[in-house]
Amino acid sequence: MDQKVAKQEANRTVAKLESSAACFPVADVGATIRWYEEQLGFKSFPFPQNPPYVFGILQRDGIEIFLQLVDNYQKPDLSKSRGGGVWDVYIRMRGVKDLYNDVKDKLEIVMPLRKQPYGDWEFEVKDQNGYVLVFSEFIRAD
16 A cells, blocks of 8 residues: 555544434424423423424433424324334433332333343333333342
């Protein structure tokens, strides 16, 4: 390889994926924002800044969920389509037992907190639009 090609190779950057975000179509961005703020402690960044909103970003601890307005949208219930249900977002975290204790009496719990055969502690909640969120943590046995 000649020096010019070697220099070009050395200067090339390697693409690196940084994060991803779930994107939920919803019929009411404002109501969904309020639910996530009040029930799960997310911060919100709606667009435009005043209603009616057409888009929103929900953030908490590095997790993002995007909301997209779709007029009259109703999420189909796919839970019976697969044994074990269907998830819409899987969130890895620390402190899953604490979060579960904070929300278990106020949210619709699809699956209570339990240790899975693969070692993760998980629970599932359903938001007001029907989206199923899984909160998960691998807790080492002492």
